[in-house]
Amino acid sequence: MSPLRKMKVEIAELAKNPMGLLMEAVHTAAYSGALANPLYAHESALDRLNGELLEEFMTENFTVARMVLAASGVEHEELLQVAEPLTSDLPNVPRQVEPKSQYTGGDFLQHTGGDFLQHTGGEATHFALAFEVPGWNNEKEAVIATVLQMLMGGGGSFSAGGPGKGMHSWL
Structure with a gap:
């Protein structure tokens, strides 16, 4: 199985996680803006996933400006000596303005039907109640x-x- 196909299978399996889907539904219902964006890829999007699209995503997102390097117990100069060669071939583009999110509140209801029952071995209702603090x-x-x-x-x-x-x- 190709690495791309393996990744598609893993992403499809994540979509069957009821707690993960519940947390995603909470964000979708509660926010407008960036925090409302899904974390899991929809199955229809998986069919469009290919090597070219992944390479484009990595080029746009795997940049020095979007990276965090954390260390403890090491001198700053020593850390730089290790990190700089590892990041030298990454694109060094200016950091983009982060999109804003607004808490709006709301609700989300999804009937999963028989597919969900096959994966969990029984009938269950999952719900979350969230508040802005x-x-x-x-x-x-x-x-x-x-x-x-x-x-x-x-x-x-x-x-x-x-x-x-x-x-x-x-x-």
């Missing part, structure tokens, strides 16, 4: 929101144990 950078409001989130059954973006380690309620 304007004071997330305010410690008191962040603590209140985090406690409320844990009392309601966890969540994917912030919880005890760090991002993605949320508890989920089986109500």
Whole structure:
């Protein structure tokens, strides 16, 4: 199987993840702008995926301006000596202005039908309830929101144990 075909299979498998699709639906319903863009490729887009399109994507996005290099316990000059040769062949274009997103709120409903039941081995309803927390950078409001989130059954973006380690309620 070609590497491109393997990637298409992996992306198609991700689309069968109910929690991943649920988080994507929350963003789609809650925001307008960049945060509303899907993280998973739709199956119709996979059919158009080819080597030329991937190369174009890499050229536009794998640039020095979009890269973050983090290190601990190393001197800055030593880090530069290691990093500069590794990034010398990457395009060095100016960083683009990041698109804005606006919280709008909303809802999203999707009936998955029989396909979903085949993948999970049973019938289940998945839902998420999300709120905008304007004071997330305010410690008191962040603590209140985090406690409320844990009392309601966890969540994917912030919880005890760090991002993605949320508890989920089986109500």
